[in-house]
Amino acid sequence: MPEGDANQDAALARECDVVLARAGITVPEDRREGVLAGYRELRGIAAVLRQARPAESEPGTKFDIAAVLRTGEYHDAPD
């Protein structure tokens, strides 16, 4: 593994340890490998989520209420 990648992996592992320790989690050594893999994946997911969203995308109403009022009929959401 190139030295840069190794340094990045070590930094990611330290970051993961700190984040979990802050939540009161001490990862057993025999489970560490999968937790680190999951943390790496989570960072990728977070990058997808952290894109600008329009103001109307607020989480108060998750479903388009108009679209679910009547079975089998499409009702457009307000633009």
Place this chain on the structure above:
Amino acid sequence: MTPLTEPGLHALGIADLGRRLRSGDLTATGLTEHFLERIAAIDPTINAFVTVTAERARADAARADRDLAAGRDRGPLHGIPYGLKDIFETAGLPTTCQSKIMRDHISTEDAFVETKLKAAGAVLLGKLATHEFALGGPSWELPFPPARNPWNTDHFTGASSTGSGAAVAAGLVCFALGSDTSGSVRGPACHCGTFGLKPTYGLVSRRGAFPLSYALDHIGPLAWTAEDTALVLEAIAGFDPLDPASVDRPAVDYTSGIGQGVAGLRIAYPRGFFAEGCDVEVLAGLDRAAALFTDLGAGVREIELPDFSLFNACGRTIMIAEGYTIHENDLRTRPQDYGRYTYQRLVMGAAITAADLVQAHRLRRELAIAVDRAAFRDHDVMLTACTLAPPVRLDVFPAHWPPPKQASATHTIPFNVTGHPALSVPAGFTADGLPIGLQLVGRAFDEATLFRVADAHERVQDPSSAAESQPTAQSSSISPRSPGRSRAM
């Protein structure tokens, strides 16, 4: 009177069995004994059951027989044997979630759906295998072994209602209930060659099912035919004031479209949404289905959906954040009591930030509206992929999470995110004899149209070609249900 061991009973649909029960040609007791015999003979090979409730089943069956004799007919599921994923509370019986943490838990109440099935006169045969707490993965370090695929026991069943898929496919129950947070009804249905429905969010109460994610959990049936699946949904759907997500709506005849065909229906086909990375045989099955629906008189048109990575990021962030919240204390204090996969997946919830979670909820609204506009403004149903690959071998799962991409390549989570109803439909077999499937998605609360389209597809499947593709050793040792329609035409 039918002998207790009449061969082939397990291959009949619920409607046919009901007709025989009502004609006096068959008793619920005889039917139950038939399934108990099959469980004893077959289940040691596929591990679909965590608990077999033979005593309870015989009592349920005797009651069903007495009721019918007295003229008390409780409906289509009267006397019909079923199984429940072992996350559903069942009063007086163990509910373990396949975990050391819940190993000694005896339920004191019934889940809402179990109450409904009892009222419908159905016969509980037992509790079915699950991935630990409906998450995790196939694991040999839990109190019970993982379920195996009846079509080839070296292969995965799909996650996480593993026993539900295996038991229905092997003909050990007439139907089963599972839970679906990111595809856990539809995945096992697809990999085991059965039907499996994730209903519209709010249609079926989740009360009494051990939660994984409040926002994404759905309860749904797995069964052998589209009609059977519709009959089960009819029995378990309904308003529950004690489930905050439950929706109060009029009862629906979900079998109304059975036998009606698809002529005149408009079907959206988002081929570009799933084609990249899709197994060749799975993709061919989907293209065949699209061509078939066209031949049957439906209008099939390609559409585009937002990128899958958005649905995946949104759904997984919410699922893991909520799952972590539910398990936080045990994850801190008894980590070794979780299976390795479950722990490694759930503990990540501690690393999800408030900003990530809020962004996921904002994105969820956008995606729900985007799917409505792209798929259901001008179409009645959407045809898409369920799993992108046939079931992998169980031995590809490594000691640590994650498994190879192919093992978890499903396109089911988008509709947990959007709440639309989604049905996994068998679509034949690979050259190696492993089931493949497709997914039909509908407008909110329009499950009836999904069953209509699925039934039309089921009626023209060619059972002979599928049967020929089964590996002989497997089919002779396990004898899963024969593919294709089994009820009288």
